[in-house]
Amino acid sequence: MVTTVTIGHLLRxxxxxxxxxxxxxxxxxxxxxxxxxxxxxxxxxxxxxxxxVSKEIQKEFWIGIEKRAKHMPIQYIVNRQxxxxxxxxxxxxxxxxxxxxxxxxxxxxxxxxxxxYPHTVRIMDIGTxxxxxxxxxxxYIDNCIITAIDICPNxxxxxxxxxxxxxxxxxxxxxxxxxxxxxxxxxxxxxxxxIVSNPPYIPKSEIKTLGSNVKDYEPCLALDGGExxxxxxxxxxxxxxxxxxxxxxxxxxxGYSQGKDVSKILxxxxxxxxxxxxxLAGLDRVAIGAT
Numbered sequence: 001m002v003t004t005v006t007i008g009h010l011l012r013x014x015x016x017x018x019x020x021x022x023x024x025x026x027x028x029x030x031x032x033x034x035x036x037x038x039x040x041x042x043x044x045x046x047x048x049x050x051x052x053v054s055k056e057i058q059k060e061f062w063i064g065i066e067k068r069a070k071h072m073p074i075q076y077i078v079n080r081q082x083x084x085x086x087x088x089x090x091x092x093x094x095x096x097x098x099x100x101x102x103x104x105x106x107x108x109x110x111x112x113x114x115x116x117y118p119h120t121v122r123i124m125d126i127g128t129x130x131x132x133x134x135x136x137x138x139x140y141i142d143n144c145i146i147t148a149i150d151i152c153p154n155x156x157x158x159x160x161x162x163x164x165x166x167x168x169x170x171x172x173x174x175x176x177x178x179x180x181x182x183x184x185x186x187x188x189x190x191x192x193x194x195i196v197s198n199p200p201y202i203p204k205s206e207i208k209t210l211g212s213n214v215k216d217y218e219p220c221l222a223l224d225g226g227e228x229x230x231x232x233x234x235x236x237x238x239x240x241x242x243x244x245x246x247x248x249x250x251x252x253x254x255g256y257s258q259g260k261d262v263s264k265i266l267x268x269x270x271x272x273x274x275x276x277x278x279x280l281a282g283l284d285r286v287a288i289g290a291t
Contacts, residue, residue, distance in 0.1 A: 071213045076096070081130075105133055126197040128149060225255075236250075256284055
């Protein structure tokens with residue numbers, strides 16, 4: 001006798017398997033996996049729990065459940081992550097956008113509205129990764145020209161794909177290379193209103209203490225900030241001054257305890273109006289300074 005496998009049945013079994021593997025959000029992850037496979041909204045799973053699921057979808061669901069049971073991030077399994085209300089394609093080898101980074105994007109949008117609207121601004125995004133910052137800014141700031149740089153060719157492919165999907169590719173120039181190196185032969189000194197970066201900022205010794213979903217799957221290149229986690233702030237800050245206009249802004253995402261150190265780096269390099277923004281947990285999250 002063949003038993004019909006329904007949405008409710010599949011979700012229950014998937015959740016049990018993830019519970020056994022000590023996944024912290026087993027029910028949610030099973031749902032995310034299934035509604036992505038079915039190409040529906042999450043509410044559909046509640047409305048049609050008795051609906052039969054095809055053999056093909058069942059097979060794909062269990063492949064995904066086993067990947068998640070090995071602590072692969074759900075975003076890499078479904079190739080999706082929401083950021084700033086937009087859907088982004090993500091894949092292994094590219095850092096998954098975090099909600100905390102939205103604070104950085106929102107701050108740039110606020111400064112633009114207060115100081116620049118409706119004029120066109122130039123923005124540089126160093127270490128663009130999936131393109132989450134660059135694409136979001138291109139989407140929410142009508143008049144902008146963006147330079148997006150990343151050392152990882154695969155990350156750039158993903159960023160271009162996301163820019164294309166959100167129809168903002170015409171506003172973004174993508175460059176492959178390390179920090180400012182791809183544009184340092186161009187006459188771009190003093191031409192940017194904003195330089196933004198979410199650089200690697202985890203101290204080298206702390207990487208091994210991260211959860212397996214991060215240290216075993218996300219790119220080390222996007223995590224390792226050197227011995228004290230400050231390597232990239234020290235490299236980017238002095239160079240950024242050359243590229244920013246007078247009165248331009250440098251904005252960084254920072255680690256939860258790096259506000260004082262990054263403020264000092266900005267101060268030493270002559271930046272003014274330095275401020276540290278906190279995240280919802282009250283921890284250091286964004287550092288800003290003006291030329």
